[in-house]
Structure formats: C-alpha cells, structure tokens
Amino acid sequence: MELVEWIRQPWEWYVAGPMISVVMFLLLYFGKEFGVSGNLRTMCSIVGAGKVNEFFRFDWKGQVWNLVFVLGGLIGGYIAKTYLTASEAVGISEATIEQLKLLGIENPGATYLPASIFSWESLATPKYALMLVVGGALVGFGTRYAGGCTSGHAISGLSNLQWPSMVAVVGFFIGGLLMTHFILPYLLTV
Structure with missing residues (x-):
C-alpha cells in the first residue's frame, strides 16, 4: 500500500x-x-x-x-x-442505515454529517434551530457543571487518575446512550 x-x-x-x-x-x-x-x-x-x-x-x-x-x-x-x-462516505452497517432511514435521515452514511440535519436549510427550520440552541445550552451547562468537557475529563483527567473525571466520563456515556436511543429518535420523528 x-x-x-x-x-x-x-x-x-x-x-x-x-x-x-x-x-x-x-x-x-x-x-x-x-x-x-x-x-x-x-x-x-x-x-x-x-x-x-x-x-x-x-x-x-x-x-x-x-x-x-x-x-x-x-x-x-x-x-x-x-x-x-x-471519500465523503462513512462506513456504517446496513442495520444502522435502515434505522436512520426510519428516523427520516436521508442518505445515511453518504456524508459524514447528514445534510437533512446539519445544513443551513435545516437550521432555518424551527425544529432543528431549537434542537441546536437547546442542545448547545445543555452542553455548555453540563461542561461548566462537570468542571470540564469530554476531552479534558476522558483524556487528561483519567490519565491523571482523577475520581471526578471518572464520574464525569461515566455520566457522559450514560447521557450519550440515553440521547441516542431514546431522546433523539423521538425528536427526529416528531
């Protein structure tokens, strides 16, 4: 090669x-x-x-x-x-592609970010604008409340064996799983 x-x-x-x-x-x-x-x-x-x-x-x-x-x-x-x-295509499984299609994502895997969510046209719709504003506010609040972001806690905090970073990283993963499996599918189909 x-x-x-x-x-x-x-x-x-x-x-x-x-x-x-x-x-x-x-x-x-x-x-x-x-x-x-x-x-x-x-x-x-x-x-x-x-x-x-x-x-x-x-x-x-x-x-x-x-x-x-x-x-x-x-x-x-x-x-x-x-x-x-x-290439722009992302290697994801057929099962994931089918699930994303059911949620209304057009051409899942064709590009890194789905244009049906991440585009200027989508941002102009109240639904996605609200999702981005509320999501950004929650990320900002969570980052401040946790005393740092995912990169700081997961990379730096864990390598320094800091207990609060372990708690924060576990919280990040639990929140990510809940968002991915329960909240985001609901928001995309509403």
Whole structure:
C-alpha cells in the first residue's frame, strides 16, 4: 500500500493511541492539563470579561498554549478533511442505515454529517434551530457543571487518575446512550 493511501485510511488504534499518550506525557511533564472547554474562559478573559465577572479573573496568559493547541486541531481537521479523506462516505452497517432511514435521515452514511440535519436549510427550520440552541445550552451547562468537557475529563483527567473525571466520563456515556436511543429518535420523528 502506498504511503498516501495509508495516510488516507483511518488510523488503527495502535497508531492513534500511542500518539495521544505521547501528547499526554508531554502535558504531564510540563505541568499542563488538556481540555478544550477552558478555552472559552480564556478567550472571554482576553477580551476583558474579568471586569464583569470574578470567574474570568485569572492569569489567562498561562493558557495561551491551549488556544494554540485548539488552533492546531482546527488546522489539522481542515487538512485531514481536504487532503487526506478518501471519500465523503462513512462506513456504517446496513442495520444502522435502515434505522436512520426510519428516523427520516436521508442518505445515511453518504456524508459524514447528514445534510437533512446539519445544513443551513435545516437550521432555518424551527425544529432543528431549537434542537441546536437547546442542545448547545445543555452542553455548555453540563461542561461548566462537570468542571470540564469530554476531552479534558476522558483524556487528561483519567490519565491523571482523577475520581471526578471518572464520574464525569461515566455520566457522559450514560447521557450519550440515553440521547441516542431514546431522546433523539423521538425528536427526529416528531
């Protein structure tokens, strides 16, 4: 297999896993903790939110590295999508495709995100606009309430053996399963 073809394939766990581990060891070595949601606090502090709220009064300059990390993630995602993705199709089982069709998803698996949900046209409908606004508010509340996001707790918190991160990750999975199997099917068929 050519190198370019190999790069365009999804990377196996034994490649991606150790890469994540190396990043975590480097963060631990330099005394940093990884998390994406904390960047919103950093950005708000940069623009002066500390004048309005105590929560935003902290030394944000020590968190600029995390903003650079997220920027690198965005750039890496763009490069992967634009240059390294072999096709738009997603490999999902026939049973899943049939289930998604029953829920009203058009052409499931044809693209990474179903256009019948994730498009400007869908956003213009009250149903999907409300789902995105309420969902975003719940994610924001949950992130703040849990003291971090899934990446911070599941990657950084668990690698530091933090009990609150274990509780948060279990909660994330339970919430995800409930949403996937009970709430989302109801919302899509209403």
